[in-house]
Amino acid sequence: AQSVTQPDIHITVSEGASLELRCNYSYGATPYLFWYVQSPGQGLQLLLKYFSGDTLVQGIKGFEAEFKRSQSSFNLRKPSVHWSDAAEYFCAVKTGANNLFFGTGTRLTVIP
């Protein structure tokens, strides 16, 4: 069965610092991978997705993620964090079925 692990529950970074949020998945084949962001009390917004091809994908708001098959990882990165990036970030995997499985999320706090 597929699963998604986000090992960091909460991360705090200074504004302007770089960011990396970790995501590991478990699935027999190459899954479809997504990162979503959720601001407090809001729905989820898609940041980026990976289906195939170039393993480094660019998303909105300056985010990027790299798919590493050997590590079963899909980590999210941003070179310089802005205060408005403070939110909850969810990694998700979709397989041949219709369900989007979410990780438990990483809460990002940005300090001035």
Added chain:
Amino acid sequence: DAMVIQNPRYQVTQFGKPVTLSCSQTLNHNVMYWYQQKSSQAPKLLFHYYDKDFNNEADTPDNFQSRRPNTSFCFLDIRSPGLGDAAMYLCATSRDITANEKLFFGSGTQLSVL
């Protein structure tokens, strides 16, 4: 412009009193989903409609029902809400059911049960 609209934004109900949450979409998507997200947890799929075909997740309690009267609207009915049903309920749509289809989420309805 909002594409997936959920009403109301906040809903308060009493223990055991039926409640209905609504979702509408302007995308003309075939698939509509309902997710439940409890505090500090990942969203969990309750069920989805592919057109008029209803698909229930195996572990969704019978207390939760859904209706989709037309392409644009989908409702979540909780027949007898318990305290454990307090959560954010997220509606989402996708054009089709294939794995590479992107989901579009509404802003959610935060349900409180008193």
